[in-house]
Amino acid sequence: MRIAVVAPSCTLKREAADAVQAMAAERGDCELQIHPQSFLSDGHFAGPDEARLAALREVMADPDVDAIWFARGGYGSNRIAEAAVADLPESARAKSYMGYSDAGFLLAGMHKAGLDVAWGPMPQDILRRGGEDAIGRALDWLVDRDASALEPQLQPPAMAFNLTILSNVLGTALEPDFTGVDLLVEDLSEQLYRLDRTMFHVSASPNVRRVARLRLGRVHDILANDPEFGAGEEAIIEDWCRRSGIVYGGRADIGHDTWNRIVPFTSENR
Amino acid sequence: MRIAVVAPSCTLKREAADAVQAMAAERGDCELQIHPQSFLSDGHFAGPDEARLAALREVMADPDVDAIWFARGGYGSNRIAEAAVADLPESARAKSYMGYSDAGFLLAGMHKAGLDVAWGPMPQDILRRGGEDAIGRALDWLVDRDASALEPQLQPPAMAFNLTILSNVLGTALEPDFTGVDLLVEDLSEQLYRLDRTMFHVSASPNVRRVARLRLGRVHDILANDPEFGAGEEAIIEDWCRRSGIVYGGRADIGHDTWNRIVPFTSENR
Numbered sequence: 001m002r003i004a005v006v007a008p009s010c011t012l013k014r015e016a017a018d019a020v021q022a023m024a025a026e027r028g029d030c031e032l033q034i035h036p037q038s039f040l041s042d043g044h045f046a047g048p049d050e051a052r053l054a055a056l057r058e059v060m061a062d063p064d065v066d067a068i069w070f071a072r073g074g075y076g077s078n079r080i081a082e083a084a085v086a087d088l089p090e091s092a093r094a095k096s097y098m099g100y101s102d103a104g105f106l107l108a109g110m111h112k113a114g115l116d117v118a119w120g121p122m123p124q125d126i127l128r129r130g131g132e133d134a135i136g137r138a139l140d141w142l143v144d145r146d147a148s149a150l151e152p153q154l155q156p157p158a159m160a161f162n163l164t165i166l167s168n169v170l171g172t173a174l175e176p177d178f179t180g181v182d183l184l185v186e187d188l189s190e191q192l193y194r195l196d197r198t199m200f201h202v203s204a205s206p207n208v209r210r211v212a213r214l215r216l217g218r219v220h221d222i223l224a225n226d227p228e229f230g231a232g233e234e235a236i237i238e239d240w241c242r243r244s245g246i247v248y249g250g251r252a253d254i255g256h257d258t259w260n261r262i263v264p265f266t267s268e269n270r
Numbered sequence: 271m272r273i274a275v276v277a278p279s280c281t282l283k284r285e286a287a288d289a290v291q292a293m294a295a296e297r298g299d300c301e302l303q304i305h306p307q308s309f310l311s312d313g314h315f316a317g318p319d320e321a322r323l324a325a326l327r328e329v330m331a332d333p334d335v336d337a338i339w340f341a342r343g344g345y346g347s348n349r350i351a352e353a354a355v356a357d358l359p360e361s362a363r364a365k366s367y368m369g370y371s372d373a374g375f376l377l378a379g380m381h382k383a384g385l386d387v388a389w390g391p392m393p394q395d396i397l398r399r400g401g402e403d404a405i406g407r408a409l410d411w412l413v414d415r416d417a418s419a420l421e422p423q424l425q426p427p428a429m430a431f432n433l434t435i436l437s438n439v440l441g442t443a444l445e446p447d448f449t450g451v452d453l454l455v456e457d458l459s460e461q462l463y464r465l466d467r468t469m470f471h472v473s474a475s476p477n478v479r480r481v482a483r484l485r486l487g488r489v490h491d492i493l494a495n496d497p498e499f500g501a502g503e504e505a506i507i508e509d510w511c512r513r514s515g516i517v518y519g520g521r522a523d524i525g526h527d528t529w530n531r532i533v534p535f536t537s538e539n540r
Contacts, residue, residue: 043500044463075463078470168467171441172474193314193345197438200348204442230313 001030001143003067004059005123007038007046008084009102010074012124014039017071020123023135030143034123035059038071045076053080060084060092067142072124073101081105082173085113098122098142101256104165109174111159111265119160119184119254119263120149130258141262151184151253151261155212160184160254160263167198170205176265179210184252184263185237186217192229195219196236203244213247218255271300271413273337274329275308275393277316278354279372280344282308282394287341290393293405300413304393305329308341315346323350330354330362337412342394343371351375352443355383368392368412371526374435379444381429381535389430389454389524389533390419400528411532421454421523421531425482430454430524430533437468440475446535449480454522454533455507456487462499465489466506473514483517488525 003024005012017034024032037055040047047055059065070077084106097110097117107117120141121134128134140146151160159176161169163185169175185202187195202208219233231239234251241248253261273294275282287304294302307325310317317325329335340347354376367380367387377387390411391404398404410416421430429446431439433455439445455472457465472478489503501509504521511518523531 041497043498044495045500075467078467167438168471170471172471197345197348201438201440201442225314227311228313230315 001066002064003030003032003069003142004062004065005032005034005038005069005071006052006055006059007071008052008056008077008080008106009046009070010044010072010076011041011046012038012071013127016124016127019126020135023126023132024139027139030139033065044074046071049079052076053083056080056084061089063091063094065095067096067098069138069142070097070099070103070106070122072122073099073103075102077102078105078168078174081109085109085115088113088115096142098138100160100260101162102165104161105169105174107265108161108169108176112174112176117265119265121258121260125258125260128258134258134260137262149262151263153215153252154263155182156266158182158184158263159265160186160217160252163187163195163198163202164190167201170202170208175207178207181211182249183208183211183214184217184254185214186219186252186255188220188256189223191223191225192231192233192236193225195233196229199236199240203240203246209244209246211246213249214241215249215252217252218257220256271336272334273300273302273339273412274332274335275302275304275339275341276322276325276329277308277341278322278326278347278350278376279316279340280314280342280346281311281316282341283397284309286394286397289396290405293396293402294409297409300409303335314344316341319349322346323353326350326354331359333361333364335365337366337368339408339412340367340369340373340376340392342392343369343373345372347372348375348438348444351379355379355385358383358385366412368408370430370530371432372435374431375439375444377535378431378439378446382444382446387535389535391528391530395528395530398528404528404530407532419532421533423485423522424533425452426536428452428454428533429535430456430487430522433457433465433468433472434460437471440472440478445477448477451481452519453478453481453484454487454524455484456489456522456525458490458526459493461493461495462501462503462506463495465503466499469506469510473510473516479514479516481516483519484511485519485522487522488527490526
């Protein structure tokens with residue numbers, strides 16, 4: 001099993017790459033091919049748009065690569081996502097793709113283009129406390145399709161997004177069809193008023209209103225709201241679901257943390 | 271000229287209300303009717319949704335009110351904006367409306383509903399240093415339609431929005447038609463990566479792509495971007511305009527400050 005790592009958003013830390021390489025070597029069931037582009041730096045990004053796109057397209061076209069693992073989030077994959085899925089080589093369809101957070105732009109566009117994508121931990125997560133668990137879970141899924149790595153309540157077809165990323169996907173060329181989907185969302189580092197505003201935007205979408213249900217993962221590092229918002233994260237999500245006729249399905253086991261579980265974006269017609 | 275003040279978002283400060291009342295009395299050409307709802311407080315908001323909506327609908331229906339002035343921004347007008355413009359009483363059409371920032375949700379929905387709205391300073395602005403200038407400009411426009419209060423480069427039809435608010439308007443029931451519009455945007459308290467992400471989202475809209483041109487007001491209190499983003503605010507806006515085929519028309523004289531000028535949302539068919 002050959003897994004290519006590229007960084008469509010921000011720069012991967014060397015120590016994360018080394019630690020994940022060591023874990024893969026220890027397992028002995030996969031080979032990690034960390035693309036040098038992952039360590040580039042150009043302002044906010046892991047190299048200029050052209051370099052990030054070229055590295056991604058290169059591994060997508062490589063028939064010897066079985067899976068593509070996005071190195072980390074941050075910001076920037078939206079700047080190359082539409083070009084990444086244009087004129088797909090056949091070899092791009094014979095592999096799987098994993099990431100979360102900002103990589104949601106790619107998950108959306110690639111799923112829409114018919115590729116086999118999954119929400120799940122990324123290499124840089126190994127730097128979190130307990131990160132080996134997250135990386136082990138990601139590899140268990142990528143290598144073995146180990147069902148114990150999955151979010152436990154999934155009712156396929158399913159998708160997962162950072163809520164703020166999802167809001168920015170809507171109306172763009174990357175927006176997938178949400179009809180009948182078990183839609184899992186999570187967020188971090190936002191004020192509750194922003195969570196409320198983003199849910200206003202997301203739940204207004206006729207496409208999102210066609211989900212089977214919406215479930216809420218963890219919301220981490222909520223920033224101070226002055227004055228106190230007056231409602232908690234789950235009440236906010238439930239309120240907008242109620243207003244928009246979306247079924248709220250309860251909590252989901254995903255988030256920007258090492259407990260984050262895998263959500264394959266399965267489609268009805270696969 | 272009777273001007274009603276209501277607070278569809280956050281609570282108006284008493285000292286702001288008193289100072290603006292004093293300015294209006296000094297002028298002698300208008301009467302400010304500050305609705306008691308403006309001082310309510312319920313968590314983040316100036317009272318519950320029901321109270322904010324009821325106050326707004328009450329003054330909209332009042333034939334003795336010539337203009338409605340939104341007390342301040344913050345967050346929350348989106349929660350009542352769609353209901354505010356449903357089944358409009360005829361008297362709502364015979365008056366003008368002014369505000370900016372979060373009130374952009376109302377400006378959007380009200381303009382779409384055919385009401386006479388304008389981007390401009392709000393009563394709470396009097397608490398900014400030099401706030402009397404902003405309030406004077408707002409009243410000069412509301413009372414006298416003084417053209418010297420206008421953004422100087424307007425090519426009607428024009429609209430103005432906080433960019434983050436505009437992003438959250440897209441795809442909702444409030445989204446107006448941007449065809450041929452001189453679209454002015456400004457923002458504040460965002461990291462540059464968020465400005466870039468928001469421009470990705472906004473410039474992807476086929477509706478926004480129909481503007482005559484897009485112009486950039488001031489971007490205040492930019493939050494630290496780690497690492498440095500690598501491009502400035504104007505370069506970001508120009509980049510996404512270029513990518514999306516939108517004409518970038520240069521800077522605009524609007525922003526979250528006391529220099530903020532008036533932008534009437536004129537429509538072709540008015």
